[in-house]
Amino acid sequence: MDSKKPGRRGFLKDSAALAGLAVGAARSARGQAPAIAAYSKKELISYGERSRFVTSLREPAEGRPSPDSFGLVFHVVTPLQDSVGMITPSSLHYVATHRGSFVPEIDPREHRLMIHGMVDRPLIFTMDEIKRFPSVTRVHFLECIGNRSKPTHKSVAQTHGMTSCSEWTGVPLSLLLKEAGVQSGASWIVAEGAEEVKGASSIPLAKALDDCLVCYGQNGEAVRPQQGFPLRLIVPGFEGIYQTKYLRRIKVVDRYYMTYNDYGHLQQDPKVVALTVQIGPKSVITYPSAGQQLSGPGFYDISGLAWSGGGAVKRVEVSTDGGRSWRDAELRTPAYRMAHTRFGFPWKWDGKECELQSRCTDELGTVQPSRAQVAKFWNEPLTKDFRVKGADNTIQPWKVASDGSVHNGNA
């Protein structure tokens, strides 16, 4: 996507031709002729769409066609290479489903949420009732456990596109659990969706009472169907599988239930288990990134995203010499807890081959590691195929060639 080089001349020509209004329009020379006729009444009045010159699109995650031979949609990635700011447009939010899934069509008037199990007062809520509770709005990222850079990946969408960030609105789960009255001895909850497989996850009660949100809003509107309409449980900082879509039931229990969504993530090594729940501090440069092209030596504003499941991003550093030296980047957005944070780093490229990296430090003081550090931790040789265990939060290197082309440094 050449968003860095807007085709202003083409825009002027097209909008003028479509609108037939360019002649005599005082500002037409700057490509701002009103082009009302180019847009439908629906678009002008009731629902605005993005410009037809903006073509940024999601794509299936590498490795599995989507829809697959069963007609199931699997993982779809966000085009991070085109991203600005910290919010992912809902239409471009990544999609992941446990085994591949259809999107259910749920009438919110029929939808119910039941809370039961080890509670004093089992309760069933309608959507209207859930919306009567005092609401909370927070910005949180989601990330799939499968979001890992592979040597074969040729864009930041493929290496990192299974993370997105939205403003979520809903009711604190702790408030609903208080209404039901959690009983002594409870230690886990099971959260379940209403889709065809009733996908369910076990979540520690301590997390459920801490900061989980039962959300009906995403980016100022209803949660999108692919994201769990009409109700989604947001478990901030936990890997994607816990973010239960189409939430219909919460059961308070006294043990880990090893239910539908838990099963696929079972691991034997306690260290790997610990690295498979909460997302570690992570960052990636989205511009310039693999597949993009620098037009020649000169000034570039290196831009990227940082996030952590452990809290807020405290610091992002950028290296332009392959990790030998590091300098602080600027945080260009508020750094909310468990949210994407945009960073920027003014850079003058001298036209020589180089390697760009970023690393993030979160509010707990945890620093994003390199692949070399992680391989050393596991006592394994660092090869191209070395696979980071658990969630992969390692540093992503981008190689800039002398012709300005950018490539995956892990290749």
Added chain:
Amino acid sequence: MAMRSLLLPVLILGVYPAAWSQSPTYGFGKTPSAEEIRAWDISISPSGKELPPGHGTAKEGAQLYTRKGCAGCHGVTGSGGRAPTLIEVKGTPTTSAMPGMEMGIQPPGLMATHAPFATVMWDYIRRGMPLNKEGTLTPDEVYSLTAFLLYKNGVIKEDEVMDAQSLPKLKMPNLSGYTPPPAWKHATPRLQNYP
């Protein structure tokens, strides 16, 4: 921060249930009947306490495997189909035939040898199968199909009856092959000493 310093000692002492048992503040929602809860509650604990009445054997499961169309995706022998392998055949690769599954999760096929509890298989089959007719299997059918896969993978004998009592008692081959998730604590790194 003020909020956190108030909450933390409460969580550490583990006395929050008492505090949470207070009367509701808002009073929204209605109380479900016992029947409503039973109809909705499809969670199955590894203890098996929610398993419904019913029973099944491998022989019944073998017939269902054909009749319900399982073979169409998983293969006539339980391997070699488009969908994940269900029955291990010695000398045959057990790849899931579903690219992308290597992203970090277990292929959902060979549960008889991988699942630490047989209840997990029961839960998975009832929720997830058959494709496009999920949730339509009766408890007897789920017990039978579970028994069939357990028998074919060498976990039980062909004539063993699977029901709410016998299923949770099975010693599964991979019982010790997993670790439950660690206790989660607010504002704590995921693994100490990890780089």
